[in-house]
Amino acid sequence: MGEIICNKFITLKHDIEGAPKEEDFEVITTNISISSIVKQGSNIVLVKCLDVSIDPYQVNRMKSYSPSQNSIIPASKLVHGEEIDGNGIGKVVVSGHPEFRKDDLVTGRLSWAQYVVVEDVKLLRKLYAMGFPLSYHLGILGVSGLTAYAGLFKLGKPKKGERIFVSTASGSVGNLVGQYAKLFGCYVIGCAGTTDKVALLKEKLGFDDAFNYKEESDLKVALQRYFPEGIDIYFDNVGGEMLEAAVANMNTYGRVIICGVISEYTDPKRRAAPDMINVIYKRITIQGFLVSDYKDEDNFTEFVSTTSKYLNAGQIQVLEDISIGVESIPSAFVGLFCGRNVGKTIVKIADD
Amino acid sequence: MGEIICNKFITLKHDIEGAPKEEDFEVITTNISISSIVKQGSNIVLVKCLDVSIDPYQVNRMKSYSPSQNSIIPASKLVHGEEIDGNGIGKVVVSGHPEFRKDDLVTGRLSWAQYVVVEDVKLLRKLYAMGFPLSYHLGILGVSGLTAYAGLFKLGKPKKGERIFVSTASGSVGNLVGQYAKLFGCYVIGCAGTTDKVALLKEKLGFDDAFNYKEESDLKVALQRYFPEGIDIYFDNVGGEMLEAAVANMNTYGRVIICGVISEYTDPKRRAAPDMINVIYKRITIQGFLVSDYKDEDNFTEFVSTTSKYLNAGQIQVLEDISIGVESIPSAFVGLFCGRNVGKTIVKIADD
Numbered sequence: 001m002g003e004i005i006c007n008k009f010i011t012l013k014h015d016i017e018g019a020p021k022e023e024d025f026e027v028i029t030t031n032i033s034i035s036s037i038v039k040q041g042s043n044i045v046l047v048k049c050l051d052v053s054i055d056p057y058q059v060n061r062m063k064s065y066s067p068s069q070n071s072i073i074p075a076s077k078l079v080h081g082e083e084i085d086g087n088g089i090g091k092v093v094v095s096g097h098p099e100f101r102k103d104d105l106v107t108g109r110l111s112w113a114q115y116v117v118v119e120d121v122k123l124l125r126k127l128y129a130m131g132f133p134l135s136y137h138l139g140i141l142g143v144s145g146l147t148a149y150a151g152l153f154k155l156g157k158p159k160k161g162e163r164i165f166v167s168t169a170s171g172s173v174g175n176l177v178g179q180y181a182k183l184f185g186c187y188v189i190g191c192a193g194t195t196d197k198v199a200l201l202k203e204k205l206g207f208d209d210a211f212n213y214k215e216e217s218d219l220k221v222a223l224q225r226y227f228p229e230g231i232d233i234y235f236d237n238v239g240g241e242m243l244e245a246a247v248a249n250m251n252t253y254g255r256v257i258i259c260g261v262i263s264e265y266t267d268p269k270r271r272a273a274p275d276m277i278n279v280i281y282k283r284i285t286i287q288g289f290l291v292s293d294y295k296d297e298d299n300f301t302e303f304v305s306t307t308s309k310y311l312n313a314g315q316i317q318v319l320e321d322i323s324i325g326v327e328s329i330p331s332a333f334v335g336l337f338c339g340r341n342v343g344k345t346i347v348k349i350a351d352d
Numbered sequence: 353m354g355e356i357i358c359n360k361f362i363t364l365k366h367d368i369e370g371a372p373k374e375e376d377f378e379v380i381t382t383n384i385s386i387s388s389i390v391k392q393g394s395n396i397v398l399v400k401c402l403d404v405s406i407d408p409y410q411v412n413r414m415k416s417y418s419p420s421q422n423s424i425i426p427a428s429k430l431v432h433g434e435e436i437d438g439n440g441i442g443k444v445v446v447s448g449h450p451e452f453r454k455d456d457l458v459t460g461r462l463s464w465a466q467y468v469v470v471e472d473v474k475l476l477r478k479l480y481a482m483g484f485p486l487s488y489h490l491g492i493l494g495v496s497g498l499t500a501y502a503g504l505f506k507l508g509k510p511k512k513g514e515r516i517f518v519s520t521a522s523g524s525v526g527n528l529v530g531q532y533a534k535l536f537g538c539y540v541i542g543c544a545g546t547t548d549k550v551a552l553l554k555e556k557l558g559f560d561d562a563f564n565y566k567e568e569s570d571l572k573v574a575l576q577r578y579f580p581e582g583i584d585i586y587f588d589n590v591g592g593e594m595l596e597a598a599v600a601n602m603n604t605y606g607r608v609i610i611c612g613v614i615s616e617y618t619d620p621k622r623r624a625a626p627d628m629i630n631v632i633y634k635r636i637t638i639q640g641f642l643v644s645d646y647k648d649e650d651n652f653t654e655f656v657s658t659t660s661k662y663l664n665a666g667q668i669q670v671l672e673d674i675s676i677g678v679e680s681i682p683s684a685f686v687g688l689f690c691g692r693n694v695g696k697t698i699v700k701i702a703d704d
Contacts (some may be wrong), residue, residue, distance in 0.1 A: 066629060066631050067600065067627055067630045068629050068632075068633045070602075070633075071633035071634070075633060084543040087496065098580060109534045193654070210550035234626075239628045243628070248419070252423075258628055258631050258632050259632070260632065261628040261629060261632065264627075264628060264629060266631075269616075271625040271627070273623045273625045275419055275616075275623070276420045276588075276595070276616060276640065277412065277418060277419050277420050277611055277613060277616060277617075278376045278639035278640075279422045279610050279638065279639075279640035280420075280610050280611070280612065280613065280641065280642065281419060281422075281423035281427060281640070281642065282423070282640065283639075283641050283642060283645065284638050284640050285634075285637060285638070285640075286631065286637070286638040286639070287631075287635075287637045287638070288628070288630075288632040288634065288635050288636050288637075289632065289635050290632065290633065290635060293635065
């Protein structure tokens with residue numbers, strides 16, 4: 001087994017300023033020697049990447065500085081020339097760890113690459129596909145789904161009939177927040193950035209209403225029109241002016257769940273500026289969260305069982321935006337910041 | 353009893369723009385005829401004001417518009433030429449309501465006036481002084497104390513040893529937040545706007561440290577210096593740049609309690625702009641609150657029994673800033689916005 005595997009991976013050429021461009025990335029080809037991995041007791045696992053998740057938060061790791069880089073490990077700064085770790089699904093090629101065997105399906109921290117050498121197997125877990133397509137386990141049954149589920153139900157604590165506003169509602173998390181909230185019995189309006197996305201929200205995903213924020217000259221006035229009775233829960237994926245406008249339209253005891261602030265990831269000048277007088281008088285709670293706090297078995301089991309039931313009953317739609325091949329990763333990533341994606345952005349690196 | 357009582361009250365001359373000035377107010381003298389009040393079944397109570405509470409939030413009622421004016425009744429817009437209702441302590445002069453008798457001490461919504469005709473007695477309750485000076489029941493044993501107590505313990509949920517930052521720490525609420533937190537076993541730092549106030553916090557009130565924010569050119573850097581291990585709870589009375597700086601220095605799972613945003617009351621351009629990327633990655637909760645949500649008997653009893661125990665044991669200091677006479681109200685109010693007050697601002701209208 002002195003085999004050599006040729007691996008292509010994506011890396012950063014330099015720190016990113018503003019929105020990412022394809023030219024900020026390059027593809028590097030290296031050789032991985034299997035002999036050191038395969039040894040019993042090496043505890044190293046070589047994984048072939050099948051599907052990798054492409055997520056906006058990664059841009060914060062690519063900047064010279066972001067407050068997020070002081071946070072937990074998957075938020076640490078990325079280094080030029082090195083691999084870009086990210087959530088993915090793969091198949092074990094060779095394993096020096098007793099818990100994993102050749103051909104096991106795994107999910108966890110993989111890489112924007114064809115192959116990844118995993119030295120810390122705590123970042124992997126075996127994947128049981130439960131009859132669903134593998135890609136579902138990155139989106140609707142994976143981190144995106146859990147983010148939507150936990151953010152809405154554990155933080156937002158909706159009551160039936162409450163009025164919910166979701167931004168980037170056709171995105172990987174937003175579309176599921178809206179669908180969960182509808183299935184739970186809430187009134188849901190989403191916003192998105194194209195006419196097609198708005199139509200999708202209303203016609204395919206069953207949102208009560210939706211609008212194109214780019215067609216609104218005054219977001220506060222728009223939200224007042226869409227929510228004459230006020231907003232009970234705002235699930236925020238964008239920050240900035242939309243956050244400000246939503247807070248101005250919240251009801252008493254309203255809850256704002258800050259899941260992402262994509263408008264601020266690439267424009268440090270634009271800053272969410274909710275009116276704190278509203279926050280006081282309406283007793284609003286603004287809460288930031290990371291899905292990593294909800295990955296324990298209890299929460300994960302509840303989420304997967306609810307969601308797979310909805311899937312099997314055909315009650316929830318799956319939106320995936322899949323590109324093919326490791327070379328397409330930069331384009332897929334850049335697309336997140338100009339609104340090209342619909343639903344969960346995934347790059348399929350290999351079929352099996 | 354055809355008696356006429358001569359009454360002086362304070363009113364607004366016009367809507368206030370920016371910080372209030374003494375010239376924005378005037379004293380009006382009117383006559384109150386007792387005959388219609390004294391009739392059994394009138395349900396009206398005439399109260400002589402003894403002490404009135406002077407509070408910054410009132411300025412929001414004096415502006416052409418503030419989001420707070422859409423909120424609950426004591427926040428409604430004030431009308432020129434009419435009385436300015438506010439929290440106070442008084443003594444019943446005559447009563448047409450069976451629950452109140454002449455000479456009863458009462459507290460509740462009185463007025464910036466010598467006398468007030470109370471038509472809705474639900475806004476009054478009888479006051480039992482419990483051996484403490486009457487003014488305490490506006491400050492440390494009244495709304496200011498309950499605000500500090502409920503904000504810190506019910507929203508902030510401190511743990512012993514946690515690190516707490518309080519802004520306007522020598523103000524009516526801030527000084528008590530700091531003292532409660534110290535007595536509970538937290539590490540507490542406050543900021544204020546003069547050297548004397550800083551000395552008071554450290555030397556008289558037992559804060560672990562304190563600083564003059566006006567001497568700091570970069571509030572983020574200052575807080576980093578005072579909290580090298582980060583802030584667990586920020587009790588915010590000012591908003592704006594201090595809120596932004598505090599959020600940048602919060603620890604994971606930090607809690608920000610928005611009690612007031614005095615910097616924004618008088619300067620609509622200055623807007624709290626916490627970095628939402630920090631809010632997400634540190635899972636920070638920012639929560640606005642009004643003390644009116646904590647006036648139920650359970651909360652009030654817990655607060656009063658804890659606080660009176662501290663008072664009787666000499667463990668808590670009482671900071672009051674008392675002016676004399678109804679004519680001094682505008683000056684006392686204006687003083688709140690230029691940092692003149694230390695502790696609870698009260699105007700004593702009459703001794704008894």
